[in-house]
Amino acid sequence: xxxxxxxxxxxxxxxxxxxxxxxxxxxxxxxxxxxxxxxxxxxxxxxxxxxxxxxxxxxxxxxxxxxxxxxxxxxxxxxxxxxxxxxxxxxxxxxxxxxxxxxxxxxxxxxxxxxxxxxxxxxxxxxxxxxxxxxxxxxxxxxxxxxxxxxxxxxxxxxxxxxxxxxxxxxxxxxxxxxxxxxxxxxxxxxxxxxxxxxxxxxxxxxxxxxxxxxxxxxxxxxxxxxxxxxxxxxxxxxxxxxxxxxxxxxxxxxxxxxxxxxxxxxxxxxxxxxxxx
Amino acid sequence: xxxxxxxxxxxxxxxxxxxxxxxxxxxxxxxxxxxxxxxxxxxxxxxxxxxxxxxxxxxxxxxxxxxxxxxxxxxxxxxxxxxxxxxxxxxxxxxxxxxxxxxxxxxxxxxxxxxxxxxxxxxxxxxxxxxxxxxxxxxxxxxxxxxxxxxxxxxxxxxxxxxxxxxxxxxxxxxxxxxxxxxxxxxxxxxxxxxxxxxxxxxxxxxxxxxxxxxxxxxxxxxxxxxxxxxxxx
Numbered sequence: 001x002x003x004x005x006x007x008x009x010x011x012x013x014x015x016x017x018x019x020x021x022x023x024x025x026x027x028x029x030x031x032x033x034x035x036x037x038x039x040x041x042x043x044x045x046x047x048x049x050x051x052x053x054x055x056x057x058x059x060x061x062x063x064x065x066x067x068x069x070x071x072x073x074x075x076x077x078x079x080x081x082x083x084x085x086x087x088x089x090x091x092x093x094x095x096x097x098x099x100x101x102x103x104x105x106x107x108x109x110x111x112x113x114x115x116x117x118x119x120x121x122x123x124x125x126x127x128x129x130x131x132x133x134x135x136x137x138x139x140x141x142x143x144x145x146x147x148x149x150x151x152x153x154x155x156x157x158x159x160x161x162x163x164x165x166x167x168x169x170x171x172x173x174x175x176x177x178x179x180x181x182x183x184x185x186x187x188x189x190x191x192x193x194x195x196x197x198x199x200x201x202x203x204x205x206x207x208x209x210x211x212x213x214x215x216x217x218x219x220x221x222x223x224x225x226x227x228x229x230x231x232x233x234x235x236x237x238x239x240x241x242x243x244x245x246x247x248x249x250x251x252x253x254x255x256x257x258x259x260x261x262x263x264x265x266x267x268x269x270x271x272x273x274x275x276x277x278x
Numbered sequence: 279x280x281x282x283x284x285x286x287x288x289x290x291x292x293x294x295x296x297x298x299x300x301x302x303x304x305x306x307x308x309x310x311x312x313x314x315x316x317x318x319x320x321x322x323x324x325x326x327x328x329x330x331x332x333x334x335x336x337x338x339x340x341x342x343x344x345x346x347x348x349x350x351x352x353x354x355x356x357x358x359x360x361x362x363x364x365x366x367x368x369x370x371x372x373x374x375x376x377x378x379x380x381x382x383x384x385x386x387x388x389x390x391x392x393x394x395x396x397x398x399x400x401x402x403x404x405x406x407x408x409x410x411x412x413x414x415x416x417x418x419x420x421x422x423x424x425x426x427x428x429x430x431x432x433x434x435x436x437x438x439x440x441x442x443x444x445x446x447x448x449x450x451x452x453x454x455x456x457x458x459x460x461x462x463x464x465x466x467x468x469x470x471x472x473x474x475x476x477x478x479x480x481x482x483x484x485x486x487x488x489x490x491x492x493x494x495x496x497x498x499x500x501x502x503x504x505x506x507x508x509x510x511x512x
Contacts, residue, residue, distance in 0.1 A: 176345075177367035
């Protein structure tokens with residue numbers, strides 16, 4: 001959608017503005033600088049200016065990525081990391097969401113839930129790692145627990161604010177037309193809070209990855225973090241960079257997923273409506 | 279069909295007395311306009327009839343059911359398609375067909391599946407009208423529903439409301455600050471002042487009521503006078 005708009009503007013541009021490059025070349029130029037940097041990095045590595053102990057050459061990184069993939073080492077560790085993040089995220093988002101609904105829908109719930117949540121929120125949860133190790137040992141549990149904790153707060157905070165931010169005029173309209181309490185929640189309050197919930201989920205995913213990185217430094221025996229940790233011991237900077245790239249790609253993928261959900265569930269929004277209708 | 283009956287309704291916000299032992303009767307099927315300066319309690323009275331504001335213990339408020347409201351803003355749920363907004367709160371397996379019939383009466387049946395935010399202000403307010411009428415109300419409360427519309431759309435809405443009122447016959451209470459609107463539409467005009475009905479005027483002019491009709495002009499001047507507006511200054 002945005003691409004086709006960009007294209008039509010760019011196609012019309014040369015007659016209007018001589019300095020503007022047509023669309024494919026403009027895109028090429030954007031990536032050209034990245035390509036040049038990679039080439040400089042590659043040549044400096046080959047000339048021996050950059051030691052592989054500092055960082056491996058791009059070609060070496062690419063080669064390791066390929067080897068790690070075909071040996072099955074990368075996919076296997078990737079699955080372990082994905083399972084940790086998915087489990088922690090789902091549990092954390094569910095807990096955060098449930099608490100937000102309780103606190104958002106009733107004053108009593110707010111009094112009970114909100115104060116402790118606001119207090120816990122100010123705690124940098126990654127600092128809990130030592131306690132988690134004492135409580136849960138060094139197995140899967142502390143890793144998943146850390147992701148769970150990290151994911152629950154953004155969902156709680158955003159959904160709570162979203163529920164309280166639903167237009168009171170719409171709630172009043174619902175009352176006039178005889179909606180029951182349950183129907184009010186289902187048809188007015190939750191749809192109204194959905195955009196906030198999605199923002200919360202997006203934050204929660206970001207925090208989940210961050211928690212995973214930290215959690216996988218805790219004596220892991222599998223996972224991307226383990227791959228990186230292990231590579232450090234053998235000074236394999238190429239493998240470390242592959243691990244970092246995988247983290248980055250997973251983060252991007254998760255974000256795209258939420259945006260996909262957003263496009264589907266928020267079809268009614270004016271910007272999306274205009275895009276879909278015409 | 280019974281009408282509206284209010285006895286001794288008092289409402290105060292802090293020390294400010296908004297409604298002062300107010301009595302009001304609306305006959306079934308009548309079209310009444312309620313005028314008043316801003317802050318005179320018009321909207322409070324309407325909200326009480328709509329069941330949105332509490333009724334004090336010593337007051338009697340009898341309202342026929344079902345009652346429907348059209349607010350100043352359309353108040354449509356933006357995440358539900360137009361037809362689902364129309365049947366909001368209705369428990370009917372054939373809801374969609376009913377919604378489309380009601381939308382047809384306001385000329386919007388083609389927009390049944392549209393999202394509310396794609397509608398113009400006038401269209402959205404017509405959907406709100408359809409949402410009120412679909413439940414066949416015995417009392418239709420209109421809270422300045424045309425105030426936010428442009429002048430031309432407002433004239434079309436006036437005609438539409440009269441047409442729907444004739445077809446369905448609910449008692450209508452139109453809250454407005456527009457004397458012309460009141461004189462154009464209503465059979466009876468009330469002016470609310472100091473928490474009481476200060477003026478109660480029957481309008482027995484035949485419709486359509488030409489703006490140039492001298493009887494209409496006299497009514498208009500009387501009502502403006504009751505509202506404390508001296509038109510000679512203008």
